[in-house]
Amino acid sequence: MALYVQKYGGTSVGTTERIEHVADKVKTFCDDGHDVVVVVSAMSGETNRLLGLADAITDQPNPREMDVLLSTGEQVTIALLSMALQKRGCSARSYTGDQVRIVTDSAHTKARIQHIDVEHMQKDLKAGRVVVVAGFQGVDELGNTTTLGRGGSDTTAVALAASLKADECQIYTDVDGVYTTDPRVVDDARRLDKITFEEMLEMASLGSKVLQIRSVEFAGKYNVPLRVLSSFQDGPGTLITLEEEYKVEQPVISGIAFNRDEAKLTVLGVPDIPGVASRILGPVSAANIEVDMIVQNVADDNTTDFTFTVHRNDFERVQKVLTEVANDLGAREVRGDSNIAKVSIVGVGMRSHAGVASKMFDTLAAENINIQMISTSEIKVSVVIAEKYLELAVRALHSAFELDAREQNR
Template sequence: MALYVHKYGGTSVGSVERIEGVAKKIKKFKDEGHDVVVAVSAMSGETNRLIELANAITDQPTPREMDVLVSTGEQVTIALLSMALNKLGVPARSYTGAQVKILTDSAHMKARIQDIDTNKIKGDLSEGRVVIVAGFQGVDGDGNITTLGRGGSDTTGVALAAALNADECHIYTDVDGVYTTDPRVVEKARRMDKITFEEMLEMASLGSKVLQIRSVEFAGKYKVPLRVLHSSKEGNGTLITIEDDESVEQPVISGIAFNRDEAKLTVLGVPDIPGVASKILGPVSAANIEVDMIVQNVAADKTTDFTFTVHRNDFVKTEAILREVAQSLGAREVSGAKDITKVSLVGVGMRSHAGVASKMFDVLAQENINIQIISTSEIKISVVIAEKYLELAVRALHTAFDLDDNDK
């Protein structure tokens, strides 16, 4: 007998029929003799509906009241799923985050879990019940309802699995696992049987939307095996776990991630003096704008061109900030482009294999794709290219690094 924590997203519980389907899936685990704890999201579209109600009242709702409001979505789901299980003859009990309790800090709308009281859960499990916990929410030390931010139900599921020392945490979603790249771009993309936490974290941060980044970080920290599965299809999904040192045939590249939401800005002709990077990026950071890739080139005339990327939604705001900065620094001009994209190779196999970067650059050169920016880490190589070449680049790289599923 094993202990599994299941997490079901909004589409998985988006209707009464789907909730009943989830109940049947859980029943199979119980019939096999396993213990099951479930974390659920609100029904698809419900959180957005609640946010729209708040915005109809005021365009500046207080974070505390927003948490009180949006946390009600999960309360509906836990009750309905508990009813569906009891109807099938499976004893079940639902809990809000406060009832468990899931203790968080007081950062409303982006709280972080500090502790989970597992006594009620363990008591119910010992009596043969399925325990259903509202994802995405908790309670602070003063008893205020808090929420964990978008995608927080994944984090709830992983945190429960860690606190209960579960055998696996199953993340049920609308895909049947983690693929080598987006199947909508590459038809021969292959579902991976296994991927490391490190690789999954890179994939998630680089644009893969399968898992929320914080949940992967949490799982890696507490060594909770994660498995991504389809909520309505059978299959083994993808297991996300620690690196397997015994695996001799570790693939060099595990996957290719890309992000279409990039924009590039350059400050040209900046005096090459100490602290210039801080003077450029300081005001950008103060405006709560996240900077991604950075490149600085020093010319023979002792000036520098400073280039970096931001989210495309922040392009106009960042450009306005840079024009003021450029004037104060005596820079020549500010230029920018929104028609770019970032493509990244990810794989722990890079640690023990040379020549990955040169092969990547050669493949792109053969397709006449110009590289604008390059960034590397121990298990990742990212390049910025023109957005119009995105699909061509991903397909060419996918084939060149032997990621194609040749059965498709």
């Protein structure tokens, strides 16, 4: 007998029919003698509906009241799922974040979990009940309702699994696991049986939307076995685990990640003097804009061209900030390009294999794709290219590193 924490996202509980389907799935685990804690999101579209209601009232809603409003979505789901389980003869009890005592800090709309009181849940589990918990929410020390930010239900599930010392945390979604790349771009993309926390964290940060980054960080920190499964079809899914529990001969590359939401800015002709990077990026950081890749080129005339990337939504804001910075520094001009994309190869196997980066560059060159920027780490290589070549690049790299499903069946 095992203890499973299962999380079902908004698509999985988007209608009453799908909630009934989730109840059937949970019941099979109970019938097999397992203990189950279920974490659910709001029904698909409900959070956006609630945001729309707030927007209809004010364009600057109070963060505390937004948390009170948005937390109601999950409350509907936990009640309906508990009813569906009870109808099937499964004893079940629903809990809001407050009732569980998922205690967070007081950073409304983006709170972080500090500790969880598991006493009530453990009593219910010993009594043979399914515990149904509202994801995405908690309560601060003052009793205020808080929320964990978009995708926070994943983090709730992992945190509960860590606190309860669950055998596995299962994330049910609309895909049947983690793939070598997006199957919508590469037809022969292959579902991975296993991937390390480190690889998954890179994949999530580089554009893969399967799991929320914070949940992967949490799982890695507390060594919570994490499995991604489909709510709509049976299958083993993908297990996310520690590197030493991974197979001995890891593939060199586990996956290809990409992100279309990138924009590039360059400050040309900046004086090559100490502190210039700080003078450029300081105002950008002060505007609460995150910078990703950075490249600095020094010319013979003691000037430098300073290039970096940001999220495309921040492109126009950064241009305005940089125009003032460039004037102060006496730079020649500011150039921007919002038609770029980032493509990355990820794999713990590249630690012990030389020539991975050069193979990536050769593959792109063979397709006549120009590389504009490069960034590397121990387990990834990222490049910035023109967005129009994104899908061609992903397909070429996927084939070059033999990630295709057909390659595995030879």
